[in-house]
Amino acid sequence: MDSDRRRIAHLDMDAFYASVELLRYPQLRGQAVVIGGGSAARPVLQEDGSLQFARLRDYTGRGVVTTSTYEARALGVFSAMGIMKAAQLAPDAILLPTDFDAYRRCSRAFKEAVAGIAPLIEDRGIDEIYIDLSEWPDEAEDVARRIKQAVHEATSLTCSVGVAPNKLLAKICSELDKPNGLTMLCREDIALRIWPLQARKINGIGPKAAEKLTALGIHTVGDLAQAEPELLRAHFGRSYSEWLYNASHGIDERPVVTSSEPKSISRETTFERDLHARHDKAKLSEIFTALCKRLSEDLDRKGYVGRTIGIKLRYSDFRGVTRDVTLPAPTDDAAAIRQAAGECLRRVPLEQRLRLLGVRVGTLSKKSEMEEAPQLIQQELPFSD
Known part of the structure; x- marks a missing residue:
């Protein structure tokens, strides 16, 4: 491909998680909204049929901001910030819990809409993709507008798109005119725009x-x-x-990689308060089982099985530890994953309180290429009831 004819787009959904939540709660549009609370942040239905929303000022815990609306960002609240710190900056902002199942559904919808127009897509996460538009070097802007419209029709959400000669410049461009932006850049524009x-x-x-x-x-x-x-x-x-x-100098020769195999798939959660393996045994067992079940569902949905099962722990003093075990045959079964992860748990000290627990499946194989994996015998686990 002639580099002068190369056109790469980077599409980034605008405040994705928050925007999905605003579809559910349109009455919050135009307000400072923060996503990242736990179940305690769920809106409460009042007797008059209205919803009462949690406010940042009432939050207690160690959670972090997953994302925020642009109104909250204007107050200094950004992703990865501690919610307690965010509460100091925007105490009246509304706090909502995360709903990753809803975000994944919306993610699949916008990517399918894009693929219907331009199928050469590199998936970069739940809310962003690269798109090779080199087939239409002279009509790239029109194609990008069609893509933005298709995404909006499929999801009712907006996205920002940057179109440039390569991935590096396209990603920069997609941030220049957010939200709902479309930025076109050629090499002659680098000195002026970049x-x-x-x-x-x-x-x-x-x-x-x-x-x-x-x-x-x-x-x-x-x-x-x-x-x-x-x-x-x-x-x-x-x-x-x-x-x-x-x-x-805007030089980047990386291709748009339209297919890639993940090395591992994982699920983890940070607790709102530190939990102890003995004193909070029932709570940890519930969380542990849920992580393994969701990980099993992720594997099934993506069509993978795996042989290496691992855990990730972070103690209250922020020290971390990982352990893994390799199974005789690959699996995507929740009980088998929980059993193997439990074997890993036995190999780490559990006297200290925990702030994070994660489960991972690696050494992946395509399920379609494998025979059904044998199930492991269930044994008592450190967090089992």
């Missing part, structure tokens, strides 16, 4: 690298593009400094 941006806007420049660049007096993408290669090499090494140079 170089004035903060260097950290480049996907792949993390907080530590951004901090080091700032210390060197490199603040914008343009600063980075004009930096001496020797300076970058001295502070970042040969490989990463070359990537920094290429990225700042």
Whole structure:
């Protein structure tokens, strides 16, 4: 493909989880809404038929913000922020629990809508994809508009799309005109549209690298593009400094990968309060069983079975530990996953309180290519009743 004819789009759903919730609660449109609460944040039906919503100021716990509406973001509330900290910034903001089943349904719907127009898609997560539009180099903007319309018709949600000569630039562009934006960029626009941006806007420049660049007096993408290669090499090494140079000049040859096999599938949850394996045995057993069941459903839906079953624990002091076991045959059965994960639990100390529990299945195989895996004999587990 001639690089001058290459057109790659990055589609990013706008405040995805929050937008899905606003479909359910349209009366909250235009308000500061935060997604990330547990079951206690569920709206309560009043006698008069109205709903009473939880407020951030009433939250107690250690949860984190999953996402927030743009009105909440204007108050400084962003994803991955502790909800208690968010409550200090926006005490009157409404708090809603997460509903990942609803988000996954909506995710499948928007991706199917896009595939009906442009099937060369690279799935990058629940709310974003890359799309190869190189088949329509001269009509890419029209195709992108059709895609945005199709997504809205399928989900009633908006998305933002950036179209550029490669994936790196397309991802940057999709953020420039949010929400409901469409940004077209050609190589001649890099100096005008990309170089004035903060260097950290480049996907792949993390907080530590951004901090080091700032210390060197490199603040914008343009600063980075004009930096001496020797300076970058001295502070970042040969490989990463070359990537920094290429990225700042909008050079990216990565293809749109239309299919990829996951290495593992996992489920985990952070508790609203620390739980103890003995004192909170019933609660942990319930959570543990639910994680394994949901993981089994994920495997079945995606068509995989796996042989390696693992657990992830994080103690109250934030120390983490993982363990795994390899089964004689692959499985997607919830009871078998729970049994194997229980064997892993026996190999870790459970005297301390826990703040996080996760279960993972790896060494995956396509279910269609495997015979039905034998089930393991159920045994008593550390969290079993």
